Amino acid sequence: MQPVEERRPELTLAADLTEQQKLQTRQQCFYGCVFCGSPVFRYYAQPRVQSAPLPAELPGSLSAVLICPLHAKQLRSALLSRNTLAERISQPFNQQRINKPGFSFDPNRRVQVSVGMNTVYADFAPVDSEQHCIWVNGQEFFTLHSESGWLCFSFIMSDASGQTLIKVEKGELQQSPEHWEYSYEVNTLKIRDQQRRLQFTAQLCNDRVLLTKGHFVDLFGDGFVVEGNRVIAMLDGQKGGQYMHRIEPGRYKGGWALFNKIRHPELVMPGNFAFVCAAKRKYPGTER
Ligand SMILES: [Zn+2]
Known part of the structure; x- marks a missing residue:
């Protein structure tokens, strides 16, 4: 035998x-x-x-x-x-x-980044650079990197309570629950839990990044929950507001930021974000 x-x-x-x-x-x-x-x-x-x-x-x-x-x-x-x-x-x-959607990109072309129904555009300089797509109280939850003309991704996906489940650093899967299933077909990455329930979905390729499912919440319950078209901002574990607007294409750059200034008074928010959800005076976050 x-x-x-x-x-x-x-x-x-x-x-x-x-x-x-x-x-x-x-x-x-x-x-x-x-x-x-x-x-x-x-x-x-x-x-x-x-x-x-x-x-x-x-x-x-x-x-x-x-x-x-x-x-x-x-x-x-x-x-x-x-x-x-x-x-x-x-x-x-x-x-x-190489000649189909992959991860090499044309520096003259912008990368469309959609989270739920909202769209921004990433322009990368010819030198290596990065764009923060989801940023919560100083923590990067979803970042695009341009590296020698190639695109790669870092992200952290949490559960509803903010515990980190998945950590990806420049493509490298550094943390994942055991027995979760990963598939990448037709430019779409799908991650399922042990019960085969979908926990994360994103189209990832060189001209388009479209995130439609995942929790991006920190340990204090601040962050974003993406569910289909909806992007729900969370403050202290409560729904802080919902972003469902269809944004005029090409109007915005940057990404999504959540800034809980009450908890992090010294924090300085980097760069231009298209969408900012911030807790300023009222505490916890109020419904919009
Ligand atoms: Zn494979």
Whole structure:
């Protein structure tokens, strides 16, 4: 009998990568999972494959690869073979998306960023820069980064009480509840909990970022809840207001900020935000 175990690629997280090595890996994998292009991934050590020599430009010591949770699971359960992984490493999924929506972007084009029904536009300078899309009391909950002409994402998703469930830093999934399911199809990232209930939905690609589901709330209950078209501002765990306006396209830049000045009197809010929800005098936040 053919032992199945032997064909399974060993899959181990690439520990202790430097920021430079992570950047290099993101570039080599075109900013996504080598199987599906997902912009949320982990860094894995490349398994040694006898027949596939390492690309010449790579130093022998560095060979990490980006793989999303779904495809890491499939590799572990032998639904995907070692050979398929080797093929994908030499031809990452996003390599074929260069002329289709992917994560490389034209600096002359603006990135449309929609949270619920509200839309702003991100202009990135040719140099590496970032745009805060959701900012709550000094904490960045959703940020776009432009990096050498590529777009990547950082976000924190909480539960209703403000406990961090998911943390993604420049695409790297750093924290996630166990057994949650991630899928990335037709530019849409969906995250489901263990009971397969949808907890997060966002279209993520180079000209469009459209967030339609997720909790972005801090430990004091301040933040935003996005549910379909609705963006609900929360103050102290109470609904502080609802943003349901259809915004004239192209009118606003920046993102969504929530600033509880009573709790954070010294805090200075950065830059221009299109939508600001702030608690100033009345406490807790009043219904709008
Ligand atoms: Zn994948």
